[in-house]
Amino acid sequence: MAQIQERGSTHVYKVNKISKEEVDGMVARCVYEDPPFCSAACPLKLDARAFLQAAAAGSFKKALQLYEKIAPFPLILSAGCEAPCEGKCRLGEIGEGLAIREVERAVARFGEQSRLGGIFRTKKRRTVAVLGSGLFALLLAGELEKKAYPVTVLCEEPDEDAYLRAAAPFLDEEAFRLELKRLRGKDIQFAFSCRPDAALLEQTRQNTDVLCASWELTQRLCPGAVSIPELVFCEEERIVSGPTAGVMEAAFAAKKAALTVDRLVQNLDPRNTRGQEGAVESRLYTDLSEAKERSRVPVGEGYTKEEAVREAGRCIQCHCEECLKSCAYLKHYKKHPGLLAKEIYNNTQIIMGDHQLNKPMNACSLCGQCTVVCPNGFDMARVCHLARQNMVSTDKMPLAPHEFALLDMLFSNNEAFLARPQPGFETCKYVFFPGCQAAAIAPETVKAAYLDLCARLPGGVALMLGCCGAICDWAGRYEMEEQTRDFLDRELSKLGDPIVIAGCPSCKKELESHEGLQIVGVWDLLLEIGLPEGARGLDRPAALHDACGARGDARTQDAIRELARRMGCALTETPFDRDRSPCCGYGGLSAYANREVAGEMTEKCLERSDAPYISYCMACRDRFARQGRESRHILELCYGTDAGSPPDISEKRANRLRLKNELLQQLWLEEPMEKKLTYELLWTDEARRMMDERMILTDDVIAVLEGFRENGEAIEDEDGLLVARRRVGNATFWVKFEPAGEGYRVHRAWSHRMRVEKREG
Amino acid sequence: MAIEKNYYTIDPQGKLKCFKCGVPLIKGKAKFMYLDNGFPVELPVCPVCGFVYVPEELALGKVASVERALEDK
Numbered sequence A: 001m002a003q004i005q006e007r008g009s010t011h012v013y014k015v016n017k018i019s020k021e022e023v024d025g026m027v028a029r030c031v032y033e034d035p036p037f038c039s040a041a042c043p044l045k046l047d048a049r050a051f052l053q054a055a056a057a058g059s060f061k062k063a064l065q066l067y068e069k070i071a072p073f074p075l076i077l078s079a080g081c082e083a084p085c086e087g088k089c090r091l092g093e094i095g096e097g098l099a100i101r102e103v104e105r106a107v108a109r110f111g112e113q114s115r116l117g118g119i120f121r122t123k124k125r126r127t128v129a130v131l132g133s134g135l136f137a138l139l140l141a142g143e144l145e146k147k148a149y150p151v152t153v154l155c156e157e158p159d160e161d162a163y164l165r166a167a168a169p170f171l172d173e174e175a176f177r178l179e180l181k182r183l184r185g186k187d188i189q190f191a192f193s194c195r196p197d198a199a200l201l202e203q204t205r206q207n208t209d210v211l212c213a214s215w216e217l218t219q220r221l222c223p224g225a226v227s228i229p230e231l232v233f234c235e236e237e238r239i240v241s242g243p244t245a246g247v248m249e250a251a252f253a254a255k256k257a258a259l260t261v262d263r264l265v266q267n268l269d270p271r272n273t274r275g276q277e278g279a280v281e282s283r284l285y286t287d288l289s290e291a292k293e294r295s296r297v298p299v300g301e302g303y304t305k306e307e308a309v310r311e312a313g314r315c316i317q318c319h320c321e322e323c324l325k326s327c328a329y330l331k332h333y334k335k336h337p338g339l340l341a342k343e344i345y346n347n348t349q350i351i352m353g354d355h356q357l358n359k360p361m362n363a364c365s366l367c368g369q370c371t372v373v374c375p376n377g378f379d380m381a382r383v384c385h386l387a388r389q390n391m392v393s394t395d396k397m398p399l400a401p402h403e404f405a406l407l408d409m410l411f412s413n414n415e416a417f418l419a420r421p422q423p424g425f426e427t428c429k430y431v432f433f434p435g436c437q438a439a440a441i442a443p444e445t446v447k448a449a450y451l452d453l454c455a456r457l458p459g460g461v462a463l464m465l466g467c468c469g470a471i472c473d474w475a476g477r478y479e480m481e482e483q484t485r486d487f488l489d490r491e492l493s494k495l496g497d498p499i500v501i502a503g504c505p506s507c508k509k510e511l512e513s514h515e516g517l518q519i520v521g522v523w524d525l526l527l528e529i530g531l532p533e534g535a536r537g538l539d540r541p542a543a544l545h546d547a548c549g550a551r552g553d554a555r556t557q558d559a560i561r562e563l564a565r566r567m568g569c570a571l572t573e574t575p576f577d578r579d580r581s582p583c584c585g586y587g588g589l590s591a592y593a594n595r596e597v598a599g600e601m602t603e604k605c606l607e608r609s610d611a612p613y614i615s616y617c618m619a620c621r622d623r624f625a626r627q628g629r630e631s632r633h634i635l636e637l638c639y640g641t642d643a644g645s646p647p648d649i650s651e652k653r654a655n656r657l658r659l660k661n662e663l664l665q666q667l668w669l670e671e672p673m674e675k676k677l678t679y680e681l682l683w684t685d686e687a688r689r690m691m692d693e694r695m696i697l698t699d700d701v702i703a704v705l706e707g708f709r710e711n712g713e714a715i716e717d718e719d720g721l722l723v724a725r726r727r728v729g730n731a732t733f734w735v736k737f738e739p740a741g742e743g744y745r746v747h748r749a750w751s752h753r754m755r756v757e758k759r760e761g
Numbered sequence B: 001m002a003i004e005k006n007y008y009t010i011d012p013q014g015k016l017k018c019f020k021c022g023v024p025l026i027k028g029k030a031k032f033m034y035l036d037n038g039f040p041v042e043l044p045v046c047p048v049c050g051f052v053y054v055p056e057e058l059a060l061g062k063v064a065s066v067e068r069a070l071e072d073k
């Protein structure tokens, strides 16, 4: 029996590098974390999405907290802001952009201020003084207070009232009253009625760590001072100050100035590490189809609370989740896909320790759907495939998740492999390659198709039963893939290098990687030579599920539809069809590596329709049927066969062997080498169920019992049942059984991969 | 006497018998090995032929979880 070498040790301390450009390039494709267009346009970076969400929920207090992050004086900012966000709102493309500023005004007016004022916060040690009055000075003092600096304002005005009026004469009475209250609540020290002269300037400079001033005062006291606009800083005079015009500009300048103060107190160059300031471009993608209200709530005299709630409710919360909507795998891990990709890349670069991302790396079905639905062509399949190959290359890849599938492939290409020219031919024009799953799941259909092709195609049709190698490709085992390719090429050349008639889109795709191979889909040929007699569609409307192996292959997708039409199938429309079709959960070996996620993938496929499913990949057919859905492969309909209820893992092997042996006998008149058991084997239902669940084959159980028959080693438990064991490949299998008649009745079976042995002492 | 750390202990308490040797299994010293890592344990062992028994619960529980953890190293 075929075996695969388990990796020798967990103590492998090397990695093979993945190029940084590869990683960065892929991660950057995902715009999940790009800001929404409104926030991107806001130089102050309001988290507009969260703000509007809170407002829409009627939670004005929370909305106000978010707004206060950018506006120490919300009524001042909302009164004078030019609202660049509104012009960028995506709703503007299908109706009217959201009236964000009006909502801000309402929130500023009606929102309850949170009581936890500045006094409860730990203050910073370094002190800052702000000289003079006006809008910039006021807003800067507010920003600094927010950052918990001990701030002192020195001004000519006699009190707060006058100070605020000098800064914001445009406020109406109510707004003024509210902002005055807010100003008084802030932890700002005032020195009123100061005479702003050079002496005050020098004295303040002595007493504080950083000196700020209104631009008017700076110019008066330091004529010729030059302010650097990005820093709002007069470097020579070491005064944080600069000219501004309008509320928006003053607010932005105050923000930049506060950052300059941060750098100065740390004795750093204020030019460094400032991050991205001001408005930015966003690449976010938004699906506008879900927008409901297209027109603004009329503004009139300013929104009432209710009107603001309604207008905020129009926000569609721009988010790119295109791939999460369609891919059950990405949805399962529910995080920023670009970040997930980065983590999976990083996982391959761990020299020592746990590879926590192995599971997600192996759960992706490599189906390529994300690349089609993502507006930027994000390609998770590539990420996971490269990562798997990388782990294989350093011998860090666990074998366990994929071993069953790999052994199954070896079985297909050894015991169950068959390559013969059509009887009466030495070499053939064609070779039918139905694929390993077709032989495993629908052997009768394969036989019928082969006989039909032999009868109707000129030049001879050879048969090749085996696996195309997709399985080792999916597992990242590139050396095995290479070997499989060579093996198949050799066998094909023995048959006279015929044109391959692929019965499975994944085989077709895999075989296309062979050099100089001519391949057609069996569906294309059937269209050409006409349907066989007896071909009949379902008599009820059915949903067509496109195979992920046929993604990007419109010709195949069309051919299947045409076949279905000719058979009289009524196909219902399903969302996510053709190139956007999800994977059934078999692809990429998801079903072996992560049953849970694979199950969610199957569900995702089935949720599209209640109708019976027609597919053209046998694995899809099988997984849908296992889920209890009426499920047929297009070839079953073409040949009037019905593969019936899905086989378990052992039956899948038995089917392949039986098909091979039957054909050898009937067509090639060869006597197959069949192993016949010399004793009877009975099973309890529970034993069969648990074997399928635990991926234990009938052959594994037989191996254990053969061993027992040779050496008599077993233990007897309390109930008088026997338990024998045997190491087969990389696992030890245990079988609980009892002698019954001429043989045995199997009760239970389990396995583990660890070796166990007696220890002396 | 040196105290040895055992990762797992099962005492058969006379309930299991070696089919070949016809004697009860006893609690004996054994070792699990996987991917170059070893764990001393105490399991039901035949005192005559040395058959080491791994019960179903152990295989599917502790053993499986240690396997998973080691595989991701």
Ligand code: SF4
Residues within 6 Å of the ligand: A029, A030, A031, A032, A285, A320, A321, A322, A323, A324, A337, A338, A373, A374, A375, A376, A377, A378
């Ligand atoms: S579709 Fe997915 S991967 Fe593409 S940008 Fe959107 S969130 Fe990122």
Ligand code: SF4
Residues within 6 Å of the ligand: A327, A328, A329, A330, A363, A364, A365, A366, A367, A368, A369, A370, A371, A379, A380, A381, A583
């Ligand atoms: S399962 Fe398919 S759609 Fe989902 S991430 Fe993997 S390749 Fe993309």
Ligand SMILES: [Zn+2]
Residues within 6 Å of the ligand: B018, B019, B020, B021, B022, B046, B047, B048, B049, B050, B051
């Ligand atoms: Zn014994």
